[in-house]
Amino acid sequence: xxxxxxxxxxxxxxxxxxxxxxxxxxxxxxxxxxxxxxxxxxxxxxxxxxxxxxxxxxxxxxxxxxxxxxxxxxxxxxxxxxxxxxxxxxxxxxxxxxxxxxxxxxxxxxxxxxxxxxxxxxxxxxxxxxxxxxxxxxxxxxxxxxxxxxxxxxxxxxxxxxxxxxxxxxxxxxxxxxxxxxxxxxxxxxxxxxxxxxxxxxxxxxxxxxxxxxxxxxxxxxxxxxxxxxxxxxxxxxxxxxxxxxxxxxxxxxxxxxxxxxxxxxxxxxxxxxxxxxxxxxxxxxxxxxxxxxxxxxxxxxxxxxxxxxxxxxxxxxxxxxxxxxxxxxxxxxxxxxxxxxxxxxxxxxxxxxxxxxxxxxxxxxxxxx
Amino acid sequence: xxxxxxxxxxxxxxxxxxxxxxxxxxxxxxxxxxxxxxxxxxxxxxxxxxxxxxxxxxxxxxxxxxxxxxxxxxxxxxxxxxxxxxxxxxxxxxxxxxxxxxxxxxxxxxxxxxxxxxxxxxxxxxxxxxxxxxxxxxxxxxxxxxxxxxxxxxxxxxxxxxxxxxxxxxxxxxxxxxxxxxxxxxxxxxxxxxxxxxxxxxxxxxxxxxxxxxxxxxxxxxxxxxxxxxxxxxxxxxxxxxxxxxxxxxxxxxxxxxxxxxxxxxxxxxxxxxxxxxxxxxxxxxxxxxxxx
Numbered sequence: 001x002x003x004x005x006x007x008x009x010x011x012x013x014x015x016x017x018x019x020x021x022x023x024x025x026x027x028x029x030x031x032x033x034x035x036x037x038x039x040x041x042x043x044x045x046x047x048x049x050x051x052x053x054x055x056x057x058x059x060x061x062x063x064x065x066x067x068x069x070x071x072x073x074x075x076x077x078x079x080x081x082x083x084x085x086x087x088x089x090x091x092x093x094x095x096x097x098x099x100x101x102x103x104x105x106x107x108x109x110x111x112x113x114x115x116x117x118x119x120x121x122x123x124x125x126x127x128x129x130x131x132x133x134x135x136x137x138x139x140x141x142x143x144x145x146x147x148x149x150x151x152x153x154x155x156x157x158x159x160x161x162x163x164x165x166x167x168x169x170x171x172x173x174x175x176x177x178x179x180x181x182x183x184x185x186x187x188x189x190x191x192x193x194x195x196x197x198x199x200x201x202x203x204x205x206x207x208x209x210x211x212x213x214x215x216x217x218x219x220x221x222x223x224x225x226x227x228x229x230x231x232x233x234x235x236x237x238x239x240x241x242x243x244x245x246x247x248x249x250x251x252x253x254x255x256x257x258x259x260x261x262x263x264x265x266x267x268x269x270x271x272x273x274x275x276x277x278x279x280x281x282x283x284x285x286x287x288x289x290x291x292x293x294x295x296x297x298x299x300x301x302x303x304x305x306x307x308x309x310x311x312x313x314x315x316x317x318x319x320x321x322x323x324x325x326x327x328x329x330x331x332x333x334x335x336x337x338x339x340x341x342x343x344x345x346x347x348x349x350x351x352x353x354x355x356x357x358x359x360x361x362x363x364x365x366x367x368x369x370x
Numbered sequence: 371x372x373x374x375x376x377x378x379x380x381x382x383x384x385x386x387x388x389x390x391x392x393x394x395x396x397x398x399x400x401x402x403x404x405x406x407x408x409x410x411x412x413x414x415x416x417x418x419x420x421x422x423x424x425x426x427x428x429x430x431x432x433x434x435x436x437x438x439x440x441x442x443x444x445x446x447x448x449x450x451x452x453x454x455x456x457x458x459x460x461x462x463x464x465x466x467x468x469x470x471x472x473x474x475x476x477x478x479x480x481x482x483x484x485x486x487x488x489x490x491x492x493x494x495x496x497x498x499x500x501x502x503x504x505x506x507x508x509x510x511x512x513x514x515x516x517x518x519x520x521x522x523x524x525x526x527x528x529x530x531x532x533x534x535x536x537x538x539x540x541x542x543x544x545x546x547x548x549x550x551x552x553x554x555x556x557x558x559x560x561x562x563x564x565x566x567x568x569x570x571x572x573x574x575x576x577x578x579x580x581x582x583x584x585x586x587x588x589x590x591x592x593x594x595x596x597x598x599x600x601x602x603x604x605x606x607x608x609x610x611x612x613x614x615x616x617x618x619x620x621x622x623x624x625x626x627x628x629x630x631x632x633x634x635x636x637x638x639x640x641x642x643x644x645x646x647x648x649x650x651x652x653x654x655x656x657x658x659x660x661x662x663x
Contacts, residue, residue: 050478098458157645158654160403160458161596164589165638176631300462335477340470347463348445351455 023361028307030357032316035305035349039342046341050334057330064329065322071329073201073211077283079314079321080213081106083220084275085299086306086313087227088145088268092159093308094231095264096244101148101163102272103296104170105141109273110280111174112140114287115182117193117280124195126281133196134219137277138270144170145269149262159265167296178289189288198281214282221314223271228310240264272299298324301347319346376617378500382575384613385513386411386584389568390591391598391605392516393439393561398600399524400557401537401657405461406446407565408588409468414439414566416472419579420479422489428574431489432509432567439566440559442468447558450661451551457659465588473581485580492574509571516564517609521602533557537655554661565591593641599652612637 044054065071085102092099099105116136120129144166151157182190198215202208231237242250243260251257279291298320305319306312320343327339390411394404414435421434446464449455473483480486492507504510524530532553535543540550565588572587573579590612598605619633644652 046474100458100462151642151646155646157642157647160405161592161645162642164405165593165642168586168589168638169635169642172631172634176629180629297462297466300459304459335474335483337470337473337477337483341467341474342470344463344467344470348449348455348460348467351459351463352449352453355454 026361027354027358028309028312030361031350031353032305034353034357035346038349039345042345043338043342046338047334050338052333057333060330060333061326065325069205069207070209070211071325073208073213074325074328075318075321076201076217077212077214077278077321078324079317080217080220080278080282081275081295082298082302082317082320083224083314084278085272085295086302086317087223087310088141088272088275089299089303090306090308090310090313091227091231091240091271092264092268093303094237094244095240095260096247097149097152097261097264097268098160099145099148099163099265099268099272100160100300101144101166101170101269101296102299103292103294104167104174105144105269105272106275106295107174107292108144108170108276109137109141109270110276110291111177111190111287112273113137113276114190114193114280117196117285118182118191120193120195122194126196126198129196130198130281133277133281134274137273137275137280139273141273141276142266142270145272146262146266148269149265152265153258153261159261175289178287182287184286188290189284189286192285193280196281197285198277200282212283214278216278216282219274219277223274224310224314227271231310236263272296298343301343301350304347305350374501376621378504379617379620380610380613381504381510381514382500383616384609385510385571386568386587387591387594387609387613388513388606389516389571390565390588391594391609392520392602393564393566393568394591394595395598395600395602395605396520396524396533396557396564397443397561398595398658399537399655400533400554401540401655401659401661402446402450402554402558403457403461403659404561404592404595405458406442406464406468406562406588407591408584408586409465410439410442410562410565411569411572411584411588412465412468412472412582413442414569415573415583416475416486416569416579417566418570418573419486419489422491422574423486426490428490428492431491431574432570435566435570435573436563437566439569440563443558443562443565444555446562447555451554451558454661457661469582472579476579476581483581486573486578488577489573489579491577493577507575509567509574512567513571516567517602517606520564524602529553529556534655537657540657540660590637593637596652596654597637597641597644599644600655608640 047054047057065075085106088102088105089099113133113136116132148159148162148166151162152159178188178190184191201213202211231241239255240260242253242255243257247257280287302313302316302320306316323339323343327336330336390407394407397404417438418431418435422428422431442464446460449460450457476486477483492509493503524533532548535548536550536553544550569584572583594605594608594612598608615633615636619630
């Protein structure tokens with residue numbers, strides 16, 4: 001205790017800050033790397049059981065995604081939706097809330113936007129009606145997320161359970177509305193929107209021809225920037241993070257925590273809902289039953305791997321978008337379901353290695369002094 | 371006759387719910403959220419098809435189904451108890467893993483992306499109300515017994531007392547010498563095996579496995595656990611109630627004064643109502659979900 005190794009007092013803050021930054025970086029980067037290694041190992045085993053060579057399959061996976069413009073376009077399209085659902089989950093987690101309902105919030109946002117689109121007169125420029133669509137999608141998703149938020153803040157119902165239950169309720173309701181009232185005869189989708197369709201990326205870069213990537217990707221990047229500013233630079237975001245880190249301390253510090261809860265769930269739902277525009281405005285121009293399948297749950301994976309950081313979310317969305325598209329690319333050699341296994345393995349491995357890596361790093365840092 | 375047929379169908383539908391929620395309540399009472407029930411069931415259903423197909427006997431299917439459900443539960447236990455990973459994340463991933471893995475191995479073993487070939491099962495041709503056919507299926511009896519058995523374990527055995535102590539206050543349990551982690555491992559493993567039986571029932575009743583055949587039944591079982599306030603007798607009633615609503619909807623198809631989708635919503639709406647405490651609050655075990663602290 002008495003004879004502590006001394007460092008120059010002036011240098012201490014800078015050195016400490018750099019060490020802390022390094023520690024944070026290690027904690028953020030190591031778990032995903034460990035997870036990818038484990039996933040690659042599991043992938044090797046699956047590929048070998050199918051009698052194929054792992055090298056050939058992984059090469060095909062890469063060539064079918066980042067190896068050509070069409071594949072890349074598909075990756076970007078999938079990553080766009082995942083960025084929205086990932087941001088949605090990340091915002092909830094920053095407030096200490098687990099939003100498992102991004103799946104139905106995404107669907108509700110897409111549905112409301114599509115219905116609004118069918119009511120518009122034709123021929124209005126897309127940029128003019130875009131704010132209306134943003135509002136419609138945000139309301140659709142926000143109502144579902146906000147409902148879980150109010151159930152939590154007003155009645156103390158746990159958001160994990162209520163968002164799961166709301167997934168089933170909302171998807172059944174949307175299925176009913178689509179089938180009974182809004183579908184085009186003999187299909188499971190609504191009529192096409194009459195105004196507001198957004199151009200695909202292939203309109204600017206012809207090489208993307210045929211892929212679903214569209215300019216909603218720009219909306220996703222704007223959403224990432226706004227989310228970052230909101231979480232780390234605004235007063236409301238500070239309160240949100242405080243409530244997430246230590247609700248009692250936040251309450252003591254003057255934050256009305258139940259208020260933060262329902263607002264966070266409202267925003268979380270709205271962000272997921274806006275993700276529905278990627279499909280409705282950018283790709284098919286209508287709402288189709290089941291278009292959100294899987295994107296909500298993968299949003300949890302994206303937030304987890306991206307460590308609830310908006311920039312991390314983008315990178316993680318690209319990773320999971322690549323895997324999703326990669327499954328189709330390798331289907332000739334191994335069943336595309338292999339990728340579903342790998343995605344789950346990545347989630348489990350990251351969730352498991354985050355606390356473990358943190359513990360190991362702490363141990364490694366402590367041992368030289370001990 | 372009408373009534374008997376209604377009853378028979380309600381029982382048939384309720385069996386997977388009874389199995390899965392009997393397993394789930396054991397896990398939840400030990401402090402581990404049973405989000406992976408759907409995954410245990412699906413794996414159980416698939417392994418039951420493998421066991422019955424290659425063993426030429428449905429009882430091999432039963433054993434394989436239990437083993438399949440238990441193996442996924444052990445994976446959950448490893449991540450959340452040993453490595454203190456977040457239970458919700460791992461639970462969600464277990465379900466995704468079960469969907470992907472059963473599809474992959476369906477393709478590998480049976481060269482199909484939809485269903486397995488016909489496997490030996492328990493069901494016999496239905497005559498009349500179908501009650502007699504039910505009585506010939508041993509899994510119906512096991513399913514009906516599963517909840518009383520779990521209730522007996524929870525409330526009448528030392529192991530059950532330990533499970534409840536660990537789920538309410540692990541610190542206190544530890545201080546009087548209860549091996550907390552071991553109790554949780556065991557509770558989770560058994561929960562997976564029982565939920566796996568629920569999946570095996572589906573496969574052996576329909577004589578085949580089909581892709582995603584559990585179709586959300588694990589989540590309905592979770593809903594029944596919460597609506598039943600983590601108490602086995604009430605959970606059994608909840609399972610029967612949900613199954614009766616489903617039967618009602620199937621029987622009224624075509625008459626259609628209520629759309630099917632609204633009947634589907636009943637379990638989930640009731641669960642939210644129970645959690646929100648509109649009529650008597652559903653209070654979970656105190657340490658539920660907190661293995662990572």
